[in-house]
Each structure stands twice: as structure tokens, then as C-alpha cells.
Amino acid sequence: IYLPYTGTTIGSFGYVPMEQMEGGKAYAASDLYSLGTTCFHLLTNVHPWDLWKKQGYRWVNSWRKHLKQPVSEQLWWIMDRLLPESYQHRYQSVDQVLEVLEFQSATPANPSQSTSKYHESFLNFLTSLRQNDQLKKQVMMGGVSLLSLGLITQGYGYFRYQTFPSNLSFLIAGLPSSTYLKTTLNGHTNSVRSIAVSPDSQYLVSGSNDHTVKIWDLPKGELVRTLNGHDGNVYSVAITPDGETIASGGDDNTIKIWNLKTGELKNNLTGHQGFISSVAISSDGKTLVSGSYDHTIKVWDLPTGKLKQTLTGETNWVSSVVISPDGKTLVSGNGGNTIRIWDLDTGNLKKTLTGHRDSVVSLIISPDGKTLFSSSLDRNIKIWDLTIGELKNTLTGHIYYVHSLAISPDGKTLVSGSANNTIKVWNVETGELKNTLTGHTNWVSSLAISPDGKTLVSGSRDDSIKLWKLP
Known part of the structure; x- marks a missing residue:
């Protein structure tokens, strides 16, 4: 994972966004791109660099075809906002990602969903990150590692087993x-x-x-x-x-x-x-x-x-x-x-x-x-x-x-x-x-x-x- 400092291109190829490759500039959206590529790697076991070498950044337009198993549609569209080549088209802050996730998780769940260990641990992580400004600052200053740890390890099973949002037919x-x-x-x-x-x-x-x-x-x-x-x-x-x-x-x-x-x-x-x-x-x-x-x-x-x-x-x-x-x-x-x-x-x-x-x-x-x-x-x-x-x-x-x-x-x-x-x-x-x-x-x-x-x-x-x- 690269270090998000202006003027540098330190990091692992495949995880580094275009703006970092071209000019060394980093934004909150740059961290979130790296989060998206990390999620992609864990979900598919395909290294982003292997795709980048063949397709450049165009691989992000077809990331779904590399999935080995189905994931929730909600993860699909979150990933679609993490991975765009242009940083202006990504989520612009951790707050935006959290707003979407919290909005989904606020939807009433059925009893089996509400008692899910993924549900409980994931919401705890979101709540801590939302309420603790210092923790949020550390996430952004330290790149994506902390956010990745919380979002992926706590939330993977939550997304993978489609425990939210609940059926909205009502x-x-x-x-x-x-x-x-x-x-x-x-x-x-x-x-x-x-x-x-x-x-x-x-x-x-x-x-x-x-x-x-x-x-x-x-x-x-x-x-x-x-x-x-x-x-x-x-x-x-x-x-x-x-x-x-x-x-x-x-x-x-x-x-x-x-x-x-x-x-x-x-x-x-x-x-x-x-x-x-x-x-x-x-x-x-x-x-x-x-x-x-x-x-x-x-x-x-x-x-x-x-x-x-x-x-x-x-x-x-x-x-x-x-x-x-x-x-x-x-x-x-x-x-x-x-x-x-x-x-x-x-x-x-x-x-x-x-x-x-x-x-x-x-x-x-x-x-x-x-x-x-x-x-x-x-x-x-x-x-x-x-x-x-x-x-x-x-x-x-x-x-x-x-x-x-x-x-x-x-x-x-x-x-x-x-x-x-x-x-x-x-x-x-x-x-x-x-x-x-x-x-x-x-x-x-x-x-x-x-x-x-x-x-x-x-x-x-x-x-x-x-x-x-x-x-």
C-alpha cells in the first residue's frame, strides 16, 4: 500500500491510482481507490497489477468478471464508486462511504440478520469510526490499512452473505x-x-x-x-x-x-x-x-x-x-x-x-x-x-x-x-x-x-x- 504524501509515488503497483502515478498528488479519494483494489484482490485472488500490465486502468470497468463467487449487489455499487480511474468520480471521503454503509445498515433486518456476528462487528466498527475523529484522522493519514482492516475483515462476511439491506418490498x-x-x-x-x-x-x-x-x-x-x-x-x-x-x-x-x-x-x-x-x-x-x-x-x-x-x-x-x-x-x-x-x-x-x-x-x-x-x-x-x-x-x-x-x-x-x-x-x-x-x-x-x-x-x-x- 502506498504512502499518501503529495509528490511521491511510493507504493505497490496496481494499488496506486492514476493521479498518484502521473503527478504524485494524493487525495482522500486516492486512499479509497487503494481500498477498492485491496477489496478486489481479496475477493478475487487476482492481483490488480497483473490486470494493469495488460489493460492499464481500464481493468476497473470489468472487475466483476473476475469474481470467483457471487457477492451482494450493494458491494458491487460501492466498489464501482471506489475504483474509477478519475479521482473526481470516486467517493471523496471516508464520510461518504460511511454514509452509504450506515444508510444500508439502518434498514430493518430480519431476526437472523440482526443477530449476525458480521452485522454486529461491522456496525461497531462503523460507529467507532464515525464518532471518533482522531481515529478517522489516523485512517486517512495512515492510508487505507486501518480502513481496509475494519471494512474487509469485519465486513467481508457481512457483504458476502448478503445480510443487508433487508428486503425492501414493503x-x-x-x-x-x-x-x-x-x-x-x-x-x-x-x-x-x-x-x-x-x-x-x-x-x-x-x-x-x-x-x-x-x-x-x-x-x-x-x-x-x-x-x-x-x-x-x-x-x-x-x-x-x-x-x-x-x-x-x-x-x-x-x-x-x-x-x-x-x-x-x-x-x-x-x-x-x-x-x-x-x-x-x-x-x-x-x-x-x-x-x-x-x-x-x-x-x-x-x-x-x-x-x-x-x-x-x-x-x-x-x-x-x-x-x-x-x-x-x-x-x-x-x-x-x-x-x-x-x-x-x-x-x-x-x-x-x-x-x-x-x-x-x-x-x-x-x-x-x-x-x-x-x-x-x-x-x-x-x-x-x-x-x-x-x-x-x-x-x-x-x-x-x-x-x-x-x-x-x-x-x-x-x-x-x-x-x-x-x-x-x-x-x-x-x-x-x-x-x-x-x-x-x-x-x-x-x-x-x-x-x-x-x-x-x-x-x-x-x-x-x-x-x-x-x-
């Missing part, structure tokens, strides 16, 4: 999810990260960590074709208003432009120096916007593929971009918990919205262009008046990160997907929770509602896509 409201589920589409071999529906509601496009883009016949629920070309995970897909063109972006730092009907690759846009996290297309089909881990937003002329301008000013990775229906306003969210509103024509920053307590991961604008919805790792959904940039309402109810949003064509129904595998359906006007849909066995990473309003589509890290009747 939170499910409304009719059974099976009432609304139409079908499940299988075909991707890794997490489904992004989905989009064509304007005529005939085609569904999905991007995945299996490095492919798939085109589906939405009414039939059948695969039409698979597009290969990305050299990495596909994080975002979008379809032009005429339904003819697909844009896809991912961790190969490129944006690919495809013909939806033929599958032909029309263009390959380069220029970003980091993962493409989000792409959006204007309502006239002429402008493409991309957000990236390189902290920039690029605006492209879609027909020609020429770069029009690069928007700078983001101090963190850009997680989401969305364009207003009139094509005049661009909104971006970032890993630093802020939302920025830009003039799309001039590239000028108009306003910065604050209120979320953690990374903003999804944005969507109402069909009339007046309301902005944002979701965050802070487990909240915020509703903003986009015309004046003021907060109107905050929706609470998700118990884990809210990763995806979709809005119905009439603007009356909001749908949100979470890291606890559920989908929630909200009344926009009242903020009332209408229903909770279950069925996915991993994070709900992407949502879309067909323009005809008949179908809700959800993509998940369980590698599947589900089609639902919109409740």
Missing part, C-alpha cells in the same frame, strides 16, 4: 410490477448504459459495456442489428428527430455517427481527451452536443461533423448534457454537484444551479421547455423552473443513487431509475409517488419513454432491457 406501492411488464429484451452481454427511442416509436437503440450499439424493433421486441465499432463501453446514444441517424459516445473518447436504417458508420468524431459520458441532439437535427470526463462540452455541426465550439468552465467531469426543445439552451450536469445553463448559440454561461449534495448524473427537460429535472448520487430528484433557474420541488423516496430519468410526452409523468434496481413513477404536478416497478436485478442505468407514450423502456446493469406499459 416500500413498493401500487399494482404489482408484473401488471406493467410487457417483455424483456436480452442480447447484450454486459451492462446496458444508454437507450433511446426513435421519434416514430418504431426503433429502440441501446448502448452497452459490451462495446456495441444495438437496434431493436420496439413494437415486436426483436433485435434488428448490432453495430460494432466502439473500442470500449458505450455510455450514451441519441437519435435525430428525423429518425435517420444515431450518435453514440463512450470510453474510447469518440463519438460515432451511424445510419439507423442501414447500420452504416457515417462519421467518427474525435477531439475529446476523456470518456464521452453524454450526447444530445437538437430538435432541428443540426447540432450535436457531447459532454466528457475531460471537463469540456463540445458543440458539433452534425451534418458535417465539424466542431463548432468547445465550452470550458466545468471544474469536474461532465456527466449529462441536454438541449431544450427550442434549441436555444444547453444544460449540463457534473460530478461536482452543480448544473450549468448555457446559451447554445453563443456558448455563454447563463446560470449555475446548486442544491444537490453529490454528483448530478441525469438531466431531462420537459416537452414544453419550461421545467428541468435533475437526479443525483445524493438520492434526490430536483425540479427546476428552467426559465428563471429556481428550484420548484425536491422528490425524495429513492434509497440509493438515482441514475436515470425520463419524462412522458405530455410532461405529466416523471420516471426515475435507481441503483437499488427499482423504477419509480411520479406525478410531476404534485410530486406524488405513483408506483414503484421492480424486476431488474441490478442498477437501472437508463430510461426512455416512447414518443407515443405507450412504452417505458429501462436498461440495466443486469445486461437486460425491459419494456413496460407506462403506469
